[in-house]
Amino acid sequence: MTKTQHFTNTLISGLAAKYKNEIPTKEQVRETAKQLADLLNYTDELTNIITEVMIAIDTRMGAGVSLIDVTAKHDDQWVHKRENIKWTYTHAYEQFLREESWPPQMVQSLSDVTNRILGHLQDPSSEGSTWSRRGLVIGHVQSGKTANYTGLIARAADTGYKFIIVIAGIHNNLRKQTQQRIDEAFIGRSSDPDDRRYIGVGLTSDYPHPATLTNVNEDFNKNTAAKSGWKINNQVNPTILIIKKNVTTLTALYKWLKELNATNDGRIRDIPMLMIDDEADNASINTNKEDLDPTKTNAKMREILSLFAKSCYVGYTATPFANIFINPDAYGEGVSEDLFPRDFIYCLDAPTTYFGPEKVFLNETTSSRIVRPIDDCEDLIPYSHKRDDLISELPQSLYRALNEFIIARAIRNLRGQANKHCSMMINVSRFVPIQNAVRDFLSLREKLIRQAVIANYAMDEGISSKNMYMQELKQVFENEYASVGFTWPEVKAALNSVFDNLHLYVINSKSDEILDFKRYENEGVGLTAIAVGGFSLSRGLTIEGLTISYMYRNTKMYDSLMQMGRWFGYRPSYEDLCRVHLSYDSIEWYSHIADAAEELIQQVRQMRRDKLSPKDFGLYVRSHPDTLLITAANKMRFGEKVTVEQSYSGRIWESHIVSIDPEVNAKNFSLITELWQGRFGGCKEESTKKGPIYRDVAIEILNEFLVRFECHASISSTKSAVKDYLDRVKGKYPLADVVLISPARGTQSSKPFALNNQERAVGPNQPKGNGWHLNKGRVASRGDEQLGLSDDQIEQARKKAAAGSEEELDCTIEKIAVSDTHYRMIRNKPLLMIHSLAPKGDIVQGPIAAFGISFPYGDQKTTINVVVNKIWLQQMTGYSDNPDEDDHDD
Template identity: 35%
Template sequence: MAFNDESKQRIISIAQNLISAKVAAPSQINPTMVEEQVSMAVGLLHPEGLDETHKQAVVYELIRRFSSWIGKDTTLVNAEGHVAWLNSARKKGWRYWERYRQWSERKMSDAAIKALDDSTDRVLGNLEDPQREGRWDRRGLVVGHVQSGKTGNYTGLVCKAADAGYKVIIILAGMHNNLRSQTQIRLEEGFLGHETAGLREMGQLIGVGLINGEARIQPQCATRRADSGDFNRRVAKHLAISPEERPWLFVVKKNKSVLDTLIQWINARVADSVDSSGRKFVSSLPLLVIDDEADHASVDTGEQLFDADGNPDEDYQPKVINSRIRKLLNAFEKAAYVGYTATPFANIFIHRSNWTTDEGEDLFPSSFITNLAAPSNYIGPARMFGLLTTEGRVGGLGLTRYIEDHFNEDTKKGWMPPKHDGTHVPLHKGSDTVPPSLIEAIHSFTLACAARVCRGQGKEHCSMLIHVTRLNNVQKEVHRQVDALVRDMTQRLSRKIGQTQLVADLKALWESDFVPQSEEIREAAPDLMDGVSLPTWEQVLAALPDSLADIKVRMINGLAKEATDYIEHEGVGLKVITIGGEKLARGLTLEGLCTSYFVRTTKMYDTLMQMGRWFGYRPAYVDLCRLYTTPELVEWFCHIADAAEELRLEFDLMAESGETPREYGLKVLSHPVLMVTSPLKMRSSKTLHLSFSGQVLETVALHSNKERLQQNLNATKSLLSKMGAPASDSPRKNLLWRDIPGEDIVEFFNAYSTHREALKVNSAMLSEFITSMMKVNELTTWTVVLMGGGEGDPYDFGNGIMVSNMLRRKGDDSAAQKGRYSIGRLLSPSDEALDLDQAAWEEAMKLTLQSWSDDPGRRKDGTQPKKPEIPSGLAIRKIRGDGVEGVVKPSPENGLLLLYPLDPKKSDVSALFDGWDAPIMAVGVSFPKSHSDRTVAYDVDHRHWENYGPAD
């Protein structure tokens, strides 16, 4: 038998099973044992033996699998009207899931498969038993990390749902033909087991069909893998189904015409009952709808009105796609809906009381929300960019390269300025060429392709993303320029004519960038690099001509006929540079993504998060990956990633406390950072209603203007003079005051000036919020702490109040160039606990440990996490607000104000503060969890939203 990708996967699968049977825990596995089991598997399939390179590739893959680990999912559940049903006995004889599990063993570790099994059990169990009689409806949301394997998760859910008895399964697969086709192909491999040739026609067996291809367990499918294979009138005319048949799969676009045709067919050919109003519905076939990218197009961006009694306007017309999805669900007596997304904010904004006669309830995930954990080898925002600390952002992989030559900052013109229309012609300094940064990025991709060939990965896909404009006509021009550049490079290297400068440039980039970067990553993230080494320049140079010749330049947009057809190049390896806009921004997977060139300007939460195609899994080639983008976009991306993480932590705490999706929805709706999401999806373009309940706010964008610095210092001194002498039991090196009237805090914030770039902290809003809460007897008294004990000079505030040492917070150089003092975290982890007594500290610590999640997707490395040793801020604020019966008294009336005097000389950007020796006053505010639902209204106009760029 010849050694190919199929035999490699079979060897891995056999060896993996042998290892799993031999050891009780992954810690017992070592390289010697792995080599022994691989040799045994090779002996079974290749008695003649294997080339040492191929054998070591198998050994490395198994070591990587067994060294990975996965955290635990968390779920908010509303069990009202739900009947628990899923147990081991109910799962006996399930064959769709069993063959998918076996198929997944080819590329997944035992730990990953077990996590998938547990995760899909949890989601399916929160749906209803398809055999349950009567009318029922369950709606949930599954939240994963960007590019973390959501499709694999819902494929497993589909298999189990079919085993359990769901008869009609509809996948809503994005807005475009190529994404729908890509999803269809994934479902053919993982669920159908065969290619889709035509209606009720089976093509050749693939995927799970190679494990068990019995015709009697092959699901039926009404859609095909071709771009034109969506559900249509021709298919509907010849299609009818009955309850006794095998399950039916529909993979359809979120498109009005497609969904209307599907609904009409259901009403005409499937509906078997009529309700009292004469409306047809399906009573015999349980329905499961899976909504991929559920925050995109599915959310109703209109606003339904309610009367004085809270009843919705029944004549309201929801937006087109939202209406059709709801009509689909409303056409079945037994229906389940599960949305999948990495950016759930728009879904949380859905009004949970929206209802119309034709559509029924809106798509708010009222039944459950599940947060999926990622495997340890997942590269997410925390690992890519690092984590925010008081020393700034630390621990990132260092793969980012900044772009600053795509336009002229002064003239706002150039190759790709932030604002341009469809007539824009991309010229760099007047020439019909791409800027040097893009030339370097393409050189980087070329080197990555060659290096992967040298590592034995030549048959695996390699992709580059160029995402610079959403306008198709401008993309065509970029495609033309990039294609000309790649063809020129190919000809120079293949013909060895005029190649001297090109080879010199490539060598210089290899030695100055790839060699040191690979070593850095090997030290910082050994779990991602075990078993692979960096090839020599001579090896790379020898592989370059063929690698370059294989690179295709393709456009992926609404006008392009081409698409990245990875399936046709399976086992050969597609090397492709993709140029596009919205289609690349959401859903479409770029296999083997190595290099990204990204200068889009949007700062909308969901849009920017979804553009993060560079997240995901990069086994044995992460050191070759690069992200070329602007400093501003990295800052914005880090900002929203931090806010999203904050909400995930809030989610875990609420899940541990037994709260429901509705409570989480209220929390997200009032989150101040979500000012940067689309106003349409927030249901209001003029007024935001914000609450700071259970929040910690900190000023991380600070003034450098001396007038503002003096204003904030004066505000601080005024507050200190009112409070008198600090408490005798002040924490070490800090000064503490208790029982300060809320009016004094309001006056402080009225006098204090927050920076306009401090999106989350606005002194006027804080003043309004505290005033509002005092009217319901909350936030009436405050604890104030003046922080000291840093690395700076002492400072005397007057009236006998002095800090021994001001604090040090490192400023960001790029922000300093724009006149802003921008820091990482202001608060140290323990600062919010400074005024807790022992009982409150212990209860907050207990709650922290109960809600702690070991999700690797949130960490900057792949190591097993240590359990927290101090209470989390979220737990502290919850304990303050709710208390613990018989142990800690609730105190929603007591807020915590932390005053941080920062030493300008220790800022690392001291040139900003030339002539200013006094402290830069930064503030942190810890709000206890409120017992009130009060919010503060914040009025904005449309120009405010325009500052964040277009929301695609």
């Protein structure tokens, strides 16, 4: 541990003891830091330490929410009822986290949450010759799931689980990264054959080191295990394996367990087993490669579980749209009980300092600062390309991103963060040759910039500004970072230090280059890394200090796209420098996914209040309209039509692709005027802050509107599905509300029964023909769905947003973020919102008619059958990004 880290940890601990139930002010932190510095004779600069400590002590994490099988005879308080549990591994792990600068309240929160999850597992000392439990933990991308399941492993080991398997994704680099973390946080000894030493938790005396048959270089291998000559039931301390999720490894493990460890009846008895399935949704990837076959992988995992008479399976994922929710009958007979989390689902809360989808894509203020659209990549590295395509040049937007990275690193150095890692991620292709070509171009450009900086960073501006590369760096500073607290002369003077530890890497299975952040940490140096890759950068791999991201990929599969978002995580003291470069399509889809993922969490909270079970959540996900994009691909290998059940309960559907044909819009506005003049069937008009609302409109009026409103051809089929769903629920919802969105600040209309226009930007890359694809795929603004609700109903929505955690939140209701999802929970009938859009610029001529229909919660089990084929799916998801189509980087 460095001197600075030791001082920081001591300061955090001291503040926690001094201000137990309150958050100290910055002045109080500064005063305590000065006192401690005098006491410890610490003479280094305190500014950055104070900033880091302020962030640490203000970080909070809620308890999350669980959904359990209410019919099961399980006592989740068994942990508290068992006497004399020695929490050896747990206390060692918590101390390790504190030494890693985790604030005390975060360590305590993690301890509380893992204790609750442990309660959902079976007591390993419980009576009974056989038992099994199945569960799922839903977290957030790059939000600390590894820390959570490591804490669960420590607690499980303390209570008597003797054999633990961690399945760490499908890539070697992720398995190695996980092995290193488990080595430090649980095993306590480096598993590097060339560096066998005590590390992490193992530095304490008399630590009971668990046994393992995997190391940083080698996955599980049957020959290695057999040569060891030991059996798992001979071990006093627990045994842990960290393996890849691939058929060969799982088969080897199964055979070894069965041949060396099973009893005469073919089962392993009296050895409680815990299986942690990291990236649990990743067994659902659509691939024909035999070793990654999802059906065989799933079957092998189930076979291993079935070997043990006493077993628990816990999947961890940030993207629960996965094959574990697909009908288990799809796997056929002959394999053991499926992995569906029948016993519990636990949704983790993200800490308050989490840099996540809400901040990057949904919050308009922060999103506009962080996200940068890519509009010049298609001609050089198109979405759809082959592994042997020639790359003649890189897009200018990528070079601008490189300049951003150099400027951002210089600013971080000025902030005293030179010993912190700083990284840039580039993901534009799954093919190794393309990745290599990108690296070569970037290496050349980096060399030219380096030479320009060396020659000019100390020169007068009149001289340095004549250099092209210095001009570009200055322009990036002025456009992106002029308000972050430093002047251009200060940043220019710091540019030379950027290149001290700057390295370019290609990260894929064919490369021997390793992002070894730990090595630089041990040397007290911050690595400045530019990482180019594809699939290997898309799953679980943590890229330390990620500041600039550049991704041009076209998959729209929820799990794949979300997992590519390595930029999520924690960005203390440099969040304002982070930039994410994406295509317009990806920006739209990330926004869509962020909404959908939040909706799923809210659904878990609602189901908990309603005392429902995981199976009900599974049914909900399977009938979720967006699930088609996840599950249908696995069912459409040969282009056959597929019938999918869908439900629009608690959902909004909008005409997000609109026709720009003047005749079509004239007809649509004529329809709106006609219905408006008739007061939507003679209903009473009331006012809202954005326009008139008609309450209790007969559902037949909405049906007429849906039939007669002419949508763009690309969404007409889904409009029909929405109409079919409306027909199905009209028995429960015979009436609806209709709001005409006509904001006073919009472009005024002089015609009677005509809406004021809402101005909307028109992005590039519009679909060919007569369509306008609205930005982020949204028509309504966030919060529009509260229109027409009473103050009491809005207050109820706030309470819904605050409720549902395992414990009360330590904040007032006014501070809770209320989403449109919460308003749908309060509504008791559908809401039709009608819009008139005025496109900015001259690309599209307006006004344009659009609408959205919001359905309340409460009819999750009402579904419609939708028949689709592979062509339709490809239209929905864009170009394929699946590894079975061609060679790929792993």
